[in-house]
Amino acid sequence: MLLVFFLLSFLFAKELCLDFNIDTEDSYVNKRIAQYVERFALESGFELSCSEKSLNLSVSASFSERSVAISPKQRVSTYLFSLSIRIGSESFSTSVPYSLPSGALGELPRRKALEEAIQRLKLPIIKYFTELYAGKREP
Numbered sequence: 001m002l003l004v005f006f007l008l009s010f011l012f013a014k015e016l017c018l019d020f021n022i023d024t025e026d027s028y029v030n031k032r033i034a035q036y037v038e039r040f041a042l043e044s045g046f047e048l049s050c051s052e053k054s055l056n057l058s059v060s061a062s063f064s065e066r067s068v069a070i071s072p073k074q075r076v077s078t079y080l081f082s083l084s085i086r087i088g089s090e091s092f093s094t095s096v097p098y099s100l101p102s103g104a105l106g107e108l109p110r111r112k113a114l115e116e117a118i119q120r121l122k123l124p125i126i127k128y129f130t131e132l133y134a135g136k137r138e139p
Contacts, residue, residue: 017050044129081113
């Protein structure tokens with residue numbers, strides 16, 4: 001029964017073509033944003049394919065970091081990671097603070113902040129894709 005459901009869902013799935021235009025200098029950020037947006041589209045019921053009958057959406061993203069706290073030794077220790085994703089005509093953005101107590105941790109706190117920011121945007125993006133899929137919203 002479950003197999004029949006999945007086969008029927010693939011037969012009636014709408015196609016979505018995502019055109020990524022992510023102009024950040026960090027390849028890790030580019031890759032993770034693209035992976036998550038594709039995953040959110042799939043979770044909403046779309047099939048990812050670029051053909052003549054596909055719904056075409058442009059995806060752009062940007063991020064910024066700014067210092068928000070300085071340690072007693074006059075070193076920046078806390079940053080605010082801001083992420084903005086634009087899908088079609090809709091924009092999604094959030095900010096996540098993270099701290100870097102020492103340089104020994106490298107990129108790990110920043111990457112964790114990116115993952116948290118994407119998770120904060122997950123539900124609004126899935127809602128947007130679901131409304132597109134149901135025809136309740138124009139791209």
